[in-house]
Amino acid sequence: MYIDPLLLPRYLLYLSAVATLSGLLLAARAAPWGALYRVPQRMHLLAGGAVCCLLLWLLSIRFDDGLLVHLTGMAALTMVLGVSLALLAGAAAALGLALFKGLSPAGLPLAWLLSVLVPVLVTHLLVQWLRRCPLRNPVVYILGAGFFGAALGVLLIALCAVGVFWLAGLQTWLEAARQSWPLLLLLMFSEGFVNGTCAAALVTFQPDWLRAYDEAFFLGD
Numbered sequence: 001m002y003i004d005p006l007l008l009p010r011y012l013l014y015l016s017a018v019a020t021l022s023g024l025l026l027a028a029r030a031a032p033w034g035a036l037y038r039v040p041q042r043m044h045l046l047a048g049g050a051v052c053c054l055l056l057w058l059l060s061i062r063f064d065d066g067l068l069v070h071l072t073g074m075a076a077l078t079m080v081l082g083v084s085l086a087l088l089a090g091a092a093a094a095l096g097l098a099l100f101k102g103l104s105p106a107g108l109p110l111a112w113l114l115s116v117l118v119p120v121l122v123t124h125l126l127v128q129w130l131r132r133c134p135l136r137n138p139v140v141y142i143l144g145a146g147f148f149g150a151a152l153g154v155l156l157i158a159l160c161a162v163g164v165f166w167l168a169g170l171q172t173w174l175e176a177a178r179q180s181w182p183l184l185l186l187l188m189f190s191e192g193f194v195n196g197t198c199a200a201a202l203v204t205f206q207p208d209w210l211r212a213y214d215e216a217f218f219l220g221d
Helices: 010-030 033-038 040-058 074-081 083-101 105-130 138-168 171-179 181-205 215-219
Strands: 067-069
Touching: 010 083, 010 105, 010 138, 033 040, 040 074, 040 083, 074 083, 074 105, 074 138, 074 181, 083 105, 105 138, 138 171, 138 181, 171 181
Parallel strands: none
Antiparallel strands: none
16 A cells, blocks of 8 residues: 555654655564575565566555555465565565655655554564464365455454545545445455465465465364
């Protein structure tokens, strides 16, 4: 989700920029760069994941009042790359979206917080919970992290966006959000379907590509 920075108060833009810069620095510091160099396939997954997310983001809905809504694909990307690399790949996708759509760079930090950080953290926490779940089954993993995790991420993005609208004093947008809540259900299902399908395909054909998937854990005794 991208919001025109001209509609936002200056303090909110500064706070989002500081939070985004801090998050990216922490992600870059925690990223497994050594593993990427040792296994070049992971570098290809990083670049390919960023490009796939960018293509998904380009299929966006742009409203005349300065709001850009799109699917994220971050749940599947987090399952493939892990948290730190997914955050960095999401930043690259956000930058590419701004270049292709002609968006103001001032709105990118908030877009990264909403469209990248929120779904990545939701997916990571859900995967950690699933590893403690007594139902050790790939179907539970795919539906839990891939489908429901992605859908839950969209819900939290919407709630955070409503909070941003309130802080920015965008009363018209708040009223529009209240009236168009059925659209949220459609976005949640679409996001869940896209990420769940990707997770199911990867678990079936390329389970070694999924950093968050432990085949011995889900299929072992």
